[in-house]
Amino acid sequence: MSDQQAQKQAAAKAALQYIEDDMILGVGTGSTVNCLIELLPSVNLAGAVASSQVTEDKLRALGIEIVDLNVAGTLDVYIDGADEVNPELALTKGGGGALTREKIVAAASKQFVCMIDESKTVDVLGRGFPIPIEVLPQARSYVARQLAALGGEPVYREGFVTDYGNVILDTYDLDVSDAAAMEQTLNNIVGVVCNGIFAANRADVVLKASSAGVETIT
Ligand code: 5RP
Numbered sequence: 001m002s003d004q005q006a007q008k009q010a011a012a013k014a015a016l017q018y019i020e021d022d023m024i025l026g027v028g029t030g031s032t033v034n035c036l037i038e039l040l041p042s043v044n045l046a047g048a049v050a051s052s053q054v055t056e057d058k059l060r061a062l063g064i065e066i067v068d069l070n071v072a073g074t075l076d077v078y079i080d081g082a083d084e085v086n087p088e089l090a091l092t093k094g095g096g097g098a099l100t101r102e103k104i105v106a107a108a109s110k111q112f113v114c115m116i117d118e119s120k121t122v123d124v125l126g127r128g129f130p131i132p133i134e135v136l137p138q139a140r141s142y143v144a145r146q147l148a149a150l151g152g153e154p155v156y157r158e159g160f161v162t163d164y165g166n167v168i169l170d171t172y173d174l175d176v177s178d179a180a181a182m183e184q185t186l187n188n189i190v191g192v193v194c195n196g197i198f199a200a201n202r203a204d205v206v207l208k209a210s211s212a213g214v215e216t217i218t
Helices: 003-018 031-042 053-061 099-107 137-149 179-187
Strands: 024-027 047-050 075-080 109-117 131-135 153-156 167-172 192-195 205-210 213-217
Touching: 003 031, 003 075, 003 109, 003 205, 003 213, 024 031, 031 053, 031 075, 031 109, 047 053, 075 099, 099 109, 099 131, 099 192, 131 137, 131 179, 137 153, 137 167, 179 192
Parallel strands: 024 047, 024 075, 075 109, 109 205
Antiparallel strands: 131 167, 131 192, 153 167, 205 213
């Protein structure tokens, strides 16, 4: 097993402490979340709100009841991974393309617990990992031009369609030194459904695994 995979598993194990019996848990998407999902049979959930079809399928396969967010109401806890985390605990998400539903579930939760391995911390979002932007298919070229005007370099994620039938523009070179401001700027472009900057819905707790153990950052 790679060091990174071991760290994902350690972060997932540490996240279990935030889960209480009989709660409806918000569950994110990605390889780190998959480590958490493997551990969920050891806890007594009332159900789970899934942030993607992939996660929903994995939870169902374990016999965990899937609850519609409209029925669940406000969740106590949402647990997910991230592609990047800055010192203010703002995130880049959407590497797996599930950013819109992830942001909705995060917004509907009182506490967002984010599990990462040590490779995910950065000073400024968007310098290594591009910002994924979910776009209505018809608006793809228009939005790409607006992103270029902001200094970004959008790359169409070929062959990928989101759970909502939209496309993703992975956008390099945006200035995300003010994550909240860029999140809002991107939201204001007509045709953008959601962007992968989670500043308004930043993590409340980050569990950062490294070879030294798991650090809790708040
Ligand atoms: C999916 C996400 C994931 O949380 C993010 O890509 C991190 O994934 P991984 O745990 O596989 O590194 O935002 O849309």
